[in-house]
Amino acid sequence: MPTGPKAYHQLKELCPVFSHKLNVIWTTDLGPKVCQLLDFQGVLWTSIDVVCFIKVGEGEAVGPVVLWIGVTVESLLGEDAHTSANGCLDLLKEFSITDIEVEFRESIYTPLASPNLFEPTSDLDPDVDICGPLTPALGLSIAAQATPHTEGTGSIYLAKGSESKKVLLITTRHILFQPNNRPNIDYACTNTSAPPRNVLLLSTKAFNNFLDSIKIRIGRHGIMVEHHEQQIEKLQVRVAGEDNEKIENATKQLEKAQWLLDDAREAIQTLEEFYNESKKKWSKLSQRVLGHITSSPPITPSAGIKGFTKDYTIVKLDSSKIKDAFKGNVVNLGTKIPEDKFTLKMYPCIDTTLSFKYPDDRLLPLRDLILEDFMCKPDMLDHDGESCLLVIKNSNATGVTIGHTTKWAILPYNNKSGAFSACGDLGSIITDGLGHIGSILTSGAGKTVSSDITYTTPFFWLLPCIKQNRFPHAHPYPVMASCTNNYGQ
Numbered sequence: 001m002p003t004g005p006k007a008y009h010q011l012k013e014l015c016p017v018f019s020h021k022l023n024v025i026w027t028t029d030l031g032p033k034v035c036q037l038l039d040f041q042g043v044l045w046t047s048i049d050v051v052c053f054i055k056v057g058e059g060e061a062v063g064p065v066v067l068w069i070g071v072t073v074e075s076l077l078g079e080d081a082h083t084s085a086n087g088c089l090d091l092l093k094e095f096s097i098t099d100i101e102v103e104f105r106e107s108i109y110t111p112l113a114s115p116n117l118f119e120p121t122s123d124l125d126p127d128v129d130i131c132g133p134l135t136p137a138l139g140l141s142i143a144a145q146a147t148p149h150t151e152g153t154g155s156i157y158l159a160k161g162s163e164s165k166k167v168l169l170i171t172t173r174h175i176l177f178q179p180n181n182r183p184n185i186d187y188a189c190t191n192t193s194a195p196p197r198n199v200l201l202l203s204t205k206a207f208n209n210f211l212d213s214i215k216i217r218i219g220r221h222g223i224m225v226e227h228h229e230q231q232i233e234k235l236q237v238r239v240a241g242e243d244n245e246k247i248e249n250a251t252k253q254l255e256k257a258q259w260l261l262d263d264a265r266e267a268i269q270t271l272e273e274f275y276n277e278s279k280k281k282w283s284k285l286s287q288r289v290l291g292h293i294t295s296s297p298p299i300t301p302s303a304g305i306k307g308f309t310k311d312y313t314i315v316k317l318d319s320s321k322i323k324d325a326f327k328g329n330v331v332n333l334g335t336k337i338p339e340d341k342f343t344l345k346m347y348p349c350i351d352t353t354l355s356f357k358y359p360d361d362r363l364l365p366l367r368d369l370i371l372e373d374f375m376c377k378p379d380m381l382d383h384d385g386e387s388c389l390l391v392i393k394n395s396n397a398t399g400v401t402i403g404h405t406t407k408w409a410i411l412p413y414n415n416k417s418g419a420f421s422a423c424g425d426l427g428s429i430i431t432d433g434l435g436h437i438g439s440i441l442t443s444g445a446g447k448t449v450s451s452d453i454t455y456t457t458p459f460f461w462l463l464p465c466i467k468q469n470r471f472p473h474a475h476p477y478p479v480m481a482s483c484t485n486n487y488g489q
Contacts, residue, residue, distance in 0.1 A: 011056040017065050022050060022097060030095055037091055041084050044072040046107045065100045070107025119325040120332055120363060126267035127274055128335060130213045133202055136322040137332035138429055139394035143203035144176040145285055151203035153395040153428040155440045157329050161473025169315040171427040172442055173296050176313050187296040196292035199315050200285060214275040221264045228261035291317040295470050308457050310465055311442050329366040329476060331431060334400045345402050346390055346433045349381040356433035366431055369460045370438040375407055391438055392431055397424030408439055410454040421454040430456055
């Protein structure tokens with residue numbers, strides 16, 4: 001091996017290869033056979049490239065075209081590399097290619113795509129109430145990559161249907177096409193050279209808030225660590241005393257305090273690792289690309305006989321992002337409202353027949369649709385004995401909320417519960433306590449940023465519109481395909 005500062009006196013750079021016979025036959029014939037040969041030879045290859053080299057600053061080619069084979073570090077001896085290279089040259093001769101050299105290099109293959117989303121965590125995990133934004137449960141905070149500071153909520157997943165296993169995400173057009181920046185005209189992604197309009201998981205603001213939430217939780221655990229350490233010091237003094245009864249009681253408390261201290265320290269370590277990984281893997285916009293817009297008809301107020309607002313966009317998801325954690329259409333009920341209070345809220349009248357059951361994993365699966373007749377004449381009673389229908393949503397801005405619906409307008413649960421929605425909740429899916437799909441949040445009305453009344457578009461009406469717009473076989477019960485390609489048909 002050459003040594004010294006002048007060993008490589010001429011700096012070279014990589015260049016692509018275009019006008020060569022190999023380009024024509026590589027994908028269909030030669031390339032697969034080279035891969036098979038290397039596998040047969042036991043070569044731990046990581047990458048195969050076809051390149052040429054030129055002198056820096058001169059543009060002069062140095063040597064012939066090179067079949068550049070990357071191998072795992074320290075996995076291939078020189079003698080074995082020589083044997084393998086001759087095997088590749090013999091294979092090239094079978095295709096009448098004799099003007100190419102074969103070279104090996106150590107190469108580590110690193111996928112540059114963004115990481116997969118996480119599965120929703122257990123109540124016992126320290127990140128249970130902060131990792132939600134990075135899971136595929138409904139309520140995803142999304143934004144267009146072109147306008148990353150404007151955020152909204154993903155509505156519901158649809159299967160493309162027929163023979164396709166692709167999954168679509170429905171949301172409102174307002175979120176991904178800003179009215180002031182783009183005319184209200186039909187958009188369809190076609191197989192042209194124009195780049196796709198990418199959709200991000202988490203707007204810039206939402207991602208920063210997500211990181212802040214982790215730091216806040218670390219700080220809270222840090223306070224508890226200090227508190228438990230002080231408790232332990234005092235209890236250790238009591239344990240060392242002479243009163244047997246007090247010693248026995250203090251010993252039990254000491255064991256509990258020590259367990260709480262260990263738990264808080266473990267939580268801090270877990271959350272610090274989670275924070276560092278999240279910042280490393282999700283900070284760049286390119287790392288948070290969830291998919292791209294495939295279709296978005298113009299917004300149409302008072303559409304059709306019913307006069308509903310037609311406002312939706314169809315996003316084709318990158319299946320590799322969510323396939324490992326995907327559980328279909330489920331709403332994460334979160335930790336904002338404790339399980340017992342949530343259940344009581346779903347039964348405002350003590351005479352109501354019990355039907356809602358809080359899911360043990362906090363994931364409410366969606367099924368069937370709320371039809372118009374039931375929306376107008378629900379079978380539930382409120383605390384005054386009046387007919388009502390309670391609905392649930394999980395969204396970007398206000399999280400999980402419960403409200404009363406009157407047809408397709410939704411009121412706050414009561415005068416103490418706060419608004420059902422706010423800016424940033426646009427696009428979220430509305431369901432009842434049994435997981436029946438109701439409607440998509442489109443707007444609100446009120447004097448403040450929060451809305452006194454939330455308006456929605458019923459899904460039983462919107463789904464046929466989606467079917468008529470290029471997706472005739474779409475349905476809301478997708479199952480992820482075991483595929484890794486990004487944007488198949």
